[in-house]
Amino acid sequence: MRNDTDGYLQIGQVAERTELSLKTIRHYDEVGLVQPSARSAGGFRLYTEADVARLLVIRRMKPLGFTLAEMKQLLEAVDALDEQGTTNDQRTAAAAYLLEYRDKARDSAERLRRQLSYAEELTELLTARTSLPSD
Template identity: 45%
Template sequence: MHIGELAEKTGLSLRTIRHYDEIGLLTASGRTEGGFRLYTQDHLSRLILIRRMKPLGFSLEEMIDLLTIIDTLEGGESGSDNPEVRNELGGFISQAVERREKLQEQLNMADEFLDLLRRQ
């Protein structure tokens, strides 16, 4: 699929997807004769995962690290049995849980604030 279709399906801008390509977070599988980037369904899934990380405040470097871990685990290489790789994944899971809890606290405070305003 072309970058425009990928952008439409993910809700991300063309500029963001191009940037992700430039830094190696999401590398196009190829280009058309006209030079347009081409992406697959796997790219779409990867981009959706990246999009899910953004609200939790993961940096681009952290995203690259996590995607490397996932690639290792899904690659069927010896990494899938590697306790160090599993431990790194566990660290990301812990961070995601903590960040989600913090967001939930902020949402609860926002709800309380709205309730106070509505009672005025």
Template identity: 50%
Template sequence: MSGRQMQIGEVADRTGLSLRTIRHYEEVGLALPTARSQGGFRLYTDDDVARLLVIKRMKPLDFTLEEMRDLLTILDQLRSGAIGETARSDLTKRLAVYRSLVEERCDKIRNRLSDAEQFSSELSAELREHRH
């Protein structure tokens, strides 16, 4: 973790998330700032930014808050290194389930995008046909 701390505006710039969204993720317990300044301003580290980027990547895949919370917990526990082999094995299995879920959802998005691109091509053809 970097010792450098950022205020929420810089975090918003770095993540592409709005201040409101970052505050919402704090309110629901997904991404808490590491600290607060004496004036009460949220202070974030590079690790906090990385966590927000993980959440940002989950959002378009329609993860529920509960799924996000569970996956973040799994990642936190695996990264902590302070777990036994049995726990690590269980966490790894759960992570593999999420990985499969992500692939499944990515396939759905690819299919939707393909349909949208086909529709765009059809409309372009219509425009070419009807232009004077």
């Protein structure tokens, strides 16, 4: 007997694989970022590996300060580059978006590296200040 979830992942499995909360995944569905590829007979969200890959892209963008609108635009650009019927003009525009977002990601990553460095410096300072002298 075939289960209607064969080949699909349920939302809990997707949450575990992506390290996103169920609430976050549902929110991304509601705002149209990543919608489940199917629903079970009971109405439960069912996801494919491609859906998981999209969620992972979003998860990578989130700490870099991308807005939901930017996330959606980036995913649409990726889709445009992957689709067969995309015109050369559409491909050019999609590639331009990806370059713009790559630069933003690079700048955000550098900012986060600086913040991490400051946090490590503070940790070292506090460790040095709280170390007990040895007798």
